[in-house]
Amino acid sequence: MYCDKCGNKLEPKFLEFEGMIPYCNSCNEYKFLKYSTAVSMVILNYERTKTLLIRQYGSKTYRLVAGYVDKGESLEHALLREMGEEIGRRPIFYKYQKSQYFKKSETLICNFYCILNSEDLFPNHEIDDYLWAPLDEAKELLKDTTLAKDFFKIYLESGE
Numbered sequence: 001m002y003c004d005k006c007g008n009k010l011e012p013k014f015l016e017f018e019g020m021i022p023y024c025n026s027c028n029e030y031k032f033l034k035y036s037t038a039v040s041m042v043i044l045n046y047e048r049t050k051t052l053l054i055r056q057y058g059s060k061t062y063r064l065v066a067g068y069v070d071k072g073e074s075l076e077h078a079l080l081r082e083m084g085e086e087i088g089r090r091p092i093f094y095k096y097q098k099s100q101y102f103k104k105s106e107t108l109i110c111n112f113y114c115i116l117n118s119e120d121l122f123p124n125h126e127i128d129d130y131l132w133a134p135l136d137e138a139k140e141l142l143k144d145t146t147l148a149k150d151f152f153k154i155y156l157e158s159g160e
């Protein structure tokens with residue numbers, strides 16, 4: 001690993017409470033690994049018979065509601081904030097499911113499932129359209145080999 005400022009080779013150096021962290025001897029700075037954290041949500045209607053799929057940014061692919069966690073923010077706060085911003089709703093219940101690292105965007109994605117008490121949404125401009133899909137239909141609509149599909153299958157297999 002090399003310094004992003006000066007290009008010097010980084011050496012591991014001990015930092016209290018953190019352990020061995022890459023260090024640049026010319027900038028005298030610890031270089032923490034840069035990555036992002038995001039939340040994604042399997043959103044269900046009250047009866048848990050349908051799930052919410054959205055389409056964004058002109059893409060034809062259905063996906064789950066998701067968003068980045070801000071610096072200093074908890075996963076739970078990001079979940080409520082993102083759902084508020086994107087669909088204008090607050091879940092009556094949510095539960096953590098699983099996390100998975102997405103190498104392409106260097107993001108740790110933390111998935112929850114959430115229950116809404118109404119199917120009425122107030123989507124913002126980031127959402128082109130949305131669909132409350134019956135669970136077996138949603139499984140077909142989500143593209144194979146996507147994290148969205150993995151997370152959705154985890155919900156189905158959880159038996160919750």
Ligand SMILES: [Zn+2]
Pocket residue numbers: 003004005006007008024025026027028
């Ligand atoms: Zn440096």
